[in-house]
Amino acid sequence: MFRFVSEWFIDFWDVVYPNLCLGCKQTLDKQEKLLCVHCRMNLPETGYHREMESELIYRFAGKVKVEHVAAHYRFVKKTIIQKLIHEIKYKDRPESAVLVGQWYGHQLQQECPWINEIDLLIGVPLHKKRLRKRGYNQADCIAEGLSETTQLPMRDDVMVRIRFNGSQTRRNRLQRWLNVETVFRVAKPDAILGKHVALVDDVLTTGATLEACAIELHRAGCRSVSVLTIAATK
Numbered sequence: 001m002f003r004f005v006s007e008w009f010i011d012f013w014d015v016v017y018p019n020l021c022l023g024c025k026q027t028l029d030k031q032e033k034l035l036c037v038h039c040r041m042n043l044p045e046t047g048y049h050r051e052m053e054s055e056l057i058y059r060f061a062g063k064v065k066v067e068h069v070a071a072h073y074r075f076v077k078k079t080i081i082q083k084l085i086h087e088i089k090y091k092d093r094p095e096s097a098v099l100v101g102q103w104y105g106h107q108l109q110q111e112c113p114w115i116n117e118i119d120l121l122i123g124v125p126l127h128k129k130r131l132r133k134r135g136y137n138q139a140d141c142i143a144e145g146l147s148e149t150t151q152l153p154m155r156d157d158v159m160v161r162i163r164f165n166g167s168q169t170r171r172n173r174l175q176r177w178l179n180v181e182t183v184f185r186v187a188k189p190d191a192i193l194g195k196h197v198a199l200v201d202d203v204l205t206t207g208a209t210l211e212a213c214a215i216e217l218h219r220a221g222c223r224s225v226s227v228l229t230i231a232a233t234k
């Protein structure tokens, strides 16, 4: 009886507040989350995770040694991808960030030739001030989704952001790099010693933030660093 009532209540709730597709605003089916099947199928996948050395590796060339770099989707402004990233970062939806991590994790598990080389997933840390404001670190949520689907372990206590440096979006590449240098610290070096760490983030742009994290990980004694993001700019 209780189950029946609660199911009825959920159905009623869905009628009053229908779950809409983030892309086309159509009502989602019960098994669909965030995006309808059509919108999800039309997301611009990069296929980078199928390559041992994707072109994204050149964003780190000559700066820090990075083993593999992959991003699930191409980031294009004013498209569903931008909405998706906005949703997981600014709309107080940690569960959406976990979900997009799961989507990518399924792909990686099936198609990525190097996924089992990874020993540990680590989300790019947020400063505690920003974490308090946002309530969650979207990179950790993505890493959680990746971990659930690939069975790779993830940790959110290994790296910390020690300096609060505001938004990166209005800075050029050099400014961004200067801004992120010595921002990160490995708080638990034992956790990464001799390991292949995959750094996880929402979007790969210039790579300056990920580069600073990778430098710190190498300094602290990890064996190798790879990068996994949900989207990458051109």
Ligand SMILES: [Zn+2]
Residues within 6 Å of the ligand: 021, 022, 023, 024, 025, 026, 035, 036, 037, 038, 039, 040
């Ligand atoms: Zn849709």
